[in-house]
Amino acid sequence: MNFGQEIRELRKKEGLTQEQFALKLNVTRQAVSNWENDKNLPDLELLILMSRVFSISLDQLILGGTDMNNMTKKLVKDGQEGRRTQMHLTLTIIGAFLMVLGLACFVIKANSIEYIDDNGMLHENFYLLPVGYLLLVSGGLTSVLSAVFLYRFKKEQEKS
Template sequence: MEFGEKIKELRTKNQLTQEKFAIRLNVTRQAVSNWENNRNLPDLELLILISSIFYISLDELILGGSNVNNMTENLIKDGSKTRRAKLNMITTLIGSFLVLPVFSSK
């Protein structure tokens, strides 16, 4: 089961509208809609809050049982992209500091 389907199923089983669920999480209704339609994902703090609201483990919420689903794959990819972006930023800053003295000495 996709993450969005899981969230919608849990929300409807607990008789929560998107609006009421969003209020409990302190997010917008549109954020809930985006999760349910697999447009984007909640951050880790929200995942923990969601799991506590529905009294399920993070494993069950994220993995949907024992199998890796698309959300898990996306979280892994996002983490990899974040590390690459940080490395690129650090490399750019170091390069800038190395080139800066050459231009300022003239």
């Protein structure tokens, strides 16, 4: 049974019109009609409210039995999107942080004092240049990977 049928049966079981059902949930009658006709799906907060108001378990409301309905698929898809978005954000932040560290190495190198001591030894922070380049390249690659990851995710969404 799909989610629209589940909502319609719940409403009829309670003996309510779409208008009365909508009033109990603080939504419009059109929203209820859209749910029942599978044109739209309620968000998770409304599902929890429905569960409480009509004393029905979330399992029964969402799953509607043993088969996956459109609401179950939506919740699974939303969870996957959330994880992917979080991964993209994390990779972007890491890439930006690495590039800032690389730039900081160049600034420190430019502002450090190089000198020759009494024994004729040159003292300079020569290691800051390769470390700075390494951090910049690593940050750039991480940012590119993040963009590729997001692009592939959007392509997958368009296919389904």
